[in-house]
Each structure stands twice: as structure tokens, then as C-alpha cells.
Amino acid sequence: MGIFSVVLLVAIVALVGYVITMFNRLVRLKHNVKAAWSNIDVLLKQRHDELPKLVTTCREYMKYEQETLEKVTLARSQVSNARQSGDMAELGVAESLMSNTLGRLFALTENYPELKSNESFMRLQTRISSLENAIADRREYYNDSVNINNIVVEEFPTNIVASKFNFTQAQLFEVNEEDLKDVDIEHLFAA
């Protein structure tokens, strides 16, 4: 075996090694995205379970806010449907609606001192608010994972391996920032 053959062999081994490294990296990134999504899904499920208790507690005191309470229930089912379908665009819209209606509900509770002093309501409000914060943090983490995955899937020469082995881009979990703004309580009461 001549020197040229040995060099060629080494080059082929190096190339195969490089492709294996790229493939493994793509697999790891795909699973990072999945794990990041699972971390959000757990919290969405927890909030899904807490919301009916909140609505039931509020219903006892907020006789004249049935429409808002129904909107919360509607948003809850929309989030649940989007979660099950795994459609991030749909989930983003549903989450925007949920944040908006929850913000509105908590703002309206300011008008009901008895409800505000109810221990069960206070506990649920704290719990749901902390879940909302955790979901926002983990959404950021999920989007970072998706971003890293998408860059690697698209950049050269990884895109050749990605297209060969059907590694695709993941969908960002985007929520309308306008809907996440704090509810203007004064405006709400004036209306």
C-alpha cells in the first residue's frame, strides 16, 4: 500500500467521522428541542388543571363577570387543543388569548374585596401567576433551543447531512407581545 493510498484512507475515515459527528449533533439538537417542549408542556398541563378551580372560586363572587370567566374557559380549551395538535403557531395564538383573559380577570378581581381576601383564591392566583412566569421563562429556553437547531440545520455543510437524513427546522413558540402587556386597570374600570 503506497503513501497516497494511506493518505486517501485517512481522508475517507476523517470524512466519515465528520459526518457521524454532524449526524449525532443534529440528533442531540432535535432531542434538546423535544426536551425543551416537554418542559413547557408539563407547566401547561399544571395550569390547565388549576384553571377550573380558579373559575369555580371566582364564579361564587363575580356574579356579573360571567363573560370574562367564560373567556378564560374558552382560552383554556384552545390552549389544550393546540397542545395536543403540537401546532406552535396555534399555541402561540391561544397563549396570547389566555394571558390576556387571565390578566383581565385578575384586574377585575380588584373590584371584589371579598374574593381578594379569600384564601383559596389567593393561593390559586399565586400558583397560576408563578406558572405563567415559569412558562414564559421556559418559552424563552425553548425558542433558544429551536434557534440553535434551525441554524445548524440550515448552515453549510450540516444542511447536506440534515437534508439527507430528514432533519427539519423546528417551529418557534411565539406569543403576541402586545397581548402580554399588563392590563390597564383604570381603562378597564372606566369602560
Place this chain on the structure above:
Amino acid sequence: MTVTVDKIRSIPNDSIGSASGFVSPYLIDFITLGVVGYVVFGDLSNPIVKACGFILAAALAIWAALSAKALRLYMIDTPRSKVVSAAQGFVELQGSCEFYGNRETQGFLSGPPCVWHRYFIIKLGIGLRKNNIAGRGGLFPLQIGASEIPFVIRDETGVCIVNPKGAKVISSSQRSWAEFGKYFSSKYIAHGAKMYVIGELRADGCAITSYNENAEVGSLLTTWKKDQTWLLEEFDVDQNGELDPEEWQSAVKRAKALARDLYEQKGVERIENVIRKPGNGLPMLISDRHPDVLANKFARLGYFNVAVACFCIFAALYQFV
């Protein structure tokens, strides 16, 4: 419900995966260069043995290059987590380092306070030569070690305990000096330094709380100082418009009592996370350098090892020319 340092150290590493774990590229490099040095400068005359030595060194260099590349990829592929919402598993955290609880770690031989240090002592002048014959000008390692005391990383959202046992630590601070015929060197991560950690975050097995009295009391006093009127009303006993040392001490005393009360109230709710070396072969890295600088460093290390591997392969082939 205070957890001890020993308890953190003894958390079982029950992840399933490689038993060998992640091997530092620096350690592999050390062995590689040793093999290359032995083959080049040793008394080997048989070209086949020499070629085998070079092939072994090339294989080690490729392993080191892959190891450095893997470290770099773990760094750039893992999104940064916030302590408060970090999920269990392999995570990346960035913040500043602090002592764990009230436990301060003094630097090596009265060095500056630090959360971690590694040191070595070498005896100068007399060394061991071939056949254990002492000779002049040699270097004889006397002692080498590293601290394994857990410390804390704090970001804007919370704190997480860092167990440095088995981690690859890269620090930018170093002290070296020679005295009494010995050479002393230590690398350390200073208290309060910016810190970057990747590793496995777990909360199971340690329903724990820690209490850093200095930090809690300091935080309360800082808040009180912002409201000078209230501070004077409460503690200025002789009403001279300022706090005398005795009056300040009474403020500190009350802050200590209040901090302890608040801690007792929150104690049960505060579950702490511990970041440590993963048991499934993934690396744990701790550094006070910026992650981008570290990633570039590992990229360069990878290229260096590829060059060493190429050199060894050509050197092995040269034996047969």
C-alpha cells in the same frame, strides 16, 4: 432542614450511561505528548515499534480533538437557563459565584478568598533522574490537589449549588511563587467572580435549604439604609441625627434576628437545586471566563490536536520510507 456539604457530595449519581465519563482533552493531550516525546527522544531503534508509537499518539490526538470539539459543541448547543426555571437535566447557567452557606473557603496558603482552588507544590533543585538517582536541577512534585467544597452560582433569578467534584475547571486567576526551595502554584476562582457552568441539575434527594447569614443581613441593612428617616427613628437612641457604632450594632442585631425569622418562615418552601457532574458521560465545566472565549479556546485545542494527529500519521509513514 439544613443540608450539609457532605450530603451534597454524597448525592448518588444514578444516571444511566457511560461508566468512564467524559475525559478532559487536556489529560489526553498530556498522555499524547508524553507518547510522542518518548518515541522521538527515547531509545527506540525498531521502526515498527516507532511507527506503532506514532499511530498510538495519533489515535490519542484524534480522541483529544473529538473531546475538545464535543466540549465546544455542548457549550454552544445548550441554551442558557435561568436558575428559577431551569429544568432538571443537562443545563447551562451563568451568574456570579458565592460561598455556600456561611462556609468561606480561604485561598491556597492564605491566598485571596475563593470558591474553588487547585494547587501544586514542586521541590526545586533536587529531582529524580533515571534509576531514581537524585540529580541537580530536577523538579520533584511534592503535592497536588483541588478543593471539592460546594459553592453557589447566583443569577438575577436565584441561586444554585455547584458541586465541583469531577468537574473540568478553567480559571483565569493564578498565583505562583517560589520560597524555601519549593515552587508553589495555585489556580483559583475568586469569590464574586462571573461564572459559567454546564452540568447536570438535580433537586431530588435534597429537600434542603441553606442560610447565608452575611448575605441575608447585608441585604436587609442595604434596604434599611435607603430609608434614612426610618433608620434614624428606629435606632438613633440619643437622637443626634446619626448612628453611633453601638446604635449600628443594635441595627445589625435586629437585622440578624429578622433575617433568621424570615428564613425560618421560608425554609420549608425553599428547595435548592444542585448542579454536578453528569453520570452519563456528559461533561461538567466550570469557568470564570466568558463562554465565547472558552468555546474559541476549545476550537483551537481541537485544531492543535488535528495537527498533532497529522504529524504522527506522517511520522509513522516516514518510518517505512
